[in-house]
Amino acid sequence: MKGVISIQSHVVFGHAGNSSAVFPMQRMGLEVWPIHTVQFSNHTQYQQGWKGRGFDASDISDLVEGIDNIGKLKDCSAVISGYMGSAEQCISVAKSVEHTKQKNPAAIYVCDPVMGDPDKGCIVAEGVQEHLMETLMPMADVIVPNQFELSQFTGMEINSVEDAVHACEKALQMGPKVVLVKHLHSLSKDLFTMMLATSRACYLLQRPILDFDKQPVGVGDLITAVYTASLVNGLTPSTAFKHANDAVYGVLKATEEVNQWEIQTILAQHEFVEPTYDFPLLKVK
Template sequence: MKGILSIQSHVVYGHAGNSSAVFPIQRMGLEAWPINTVQYSNHTQYQQGWSGQRFSADDIHTLINGLDNIGQLGNCDAVISGYLGSAQQCQAVADAVLRVKEKNHSAIYVCDPVMGDPDKGCIVPQGVTDEIKTKLLPIADVIVPNQFELSELTGVKITSIYDVITACKQAIEMGPKLILVKHLHSLAEGVFSALLATPKACYLVQRPELEFDKAPVGVGDLITSVFTACLVKGMSPVPAFRHTNNAVYGVLEITQDCDEWELQTVLGQGEFVEPTHDFEPKKVA
């Protein structure tokens, strides 16, 4: 069975990082192999705080060695990276990607370039942003940034659809073949906008923006995992983009109906297979 190696954070309670990514991948009929960069009791947006630990780059190397030792790297069809807890972990991810691609030349690397969110108070350790730009972006097949991260990667200030397209074209020149911009907050009020950029065209999808008392955490991780699973299952980029947006919206709608801010991925698991809603992407460039 096809496998996806997911290297990112983990929370014991709730759904963020691998806790948001692993189950959807499995529900879509694929194996998920999680390697945790940090392990926390809960995500960092709780006012009460959190507890846990950060793992070393050597821990990542050790686990990759173990997978190689049992001959499984060749069965890995995709590597995902998300939140990285140190600059050294970025290098460990780069090494892991190269080793997987040596064993499976058709494997893809999907990089979620987590650089923090100033509005949420999420901060990445010193050096991580530079390492993402210099080591991970050039070897990525797909990147899944939000608006802030896309601006950081390209230096383009984004206030319009033209700016997004310009930034995506610049990013593609840096290495990735596909870019899914998972949240464009500057384009329109009251709607959620996302954009898929390929070397030939760009596609915009918009859906209603659901209101929450507290914004759910882990939505970006969910988007990355579902999109990756779609690609591994053989969907072409635009249908994969469409399915991902529809599935994630369905989960968010169920989360809102439950009056929760922790993603209800288990309750909404049917959305990963057959989404309730359908928002069609429109070609914009």
């Protein structure tokens, strides 16, 4: 069975980081091998705070080496990286991706370049953003930035669909083969907009923005996970893009219906296999 190494944060309660990513990929038929960069009691938007700590960068390399020692790294079809707790962890991820690709040249690396959002209480350590932009994003097969992260990577301001297309095109010239922008917030106040760009085409997907008292956390991690699992399962980049959008909207809709702000990954698990909703995929270039 195909495996995925997922290197990102973890919360004990709720769904963010690996807690948002692992189960959906398992539900889609993959073996998932999580490596945690930090472990917190809960995500950082709770007013009461959180408990927990980060892990040493060497843990990442050691765990990947351990998987190789038992002869299983060759079965890894994808490596995902998300929230990094230190710049040193970025270096360990780069080495681990190279190690994995030595054992399985067909493995893909999917980088979700979390650069922090102070408004949400998400802070990254010194040096993380630089390592993401200079090392991890250029070496990735797929990057999954939000609008801010894409602008930082490319040095381009985004205020229109045309701007977004041009920024994606520049990003593709910088190393990645696929760019999935998980939220283009400046394009519409009424619709949640995502974009996918490859060397062949550029696509846009829009869906309704749901009304939450507090915005759910871990949605970006979920998008990355479902998209990666779809690619590993053999879907084309554009079909995987549509599947991820439809499935994640279904999970958010179920979350809204039960009046929660922790995304209802378990309740809505059927969405990962057969999404309820069907949004049109628009080719913009």
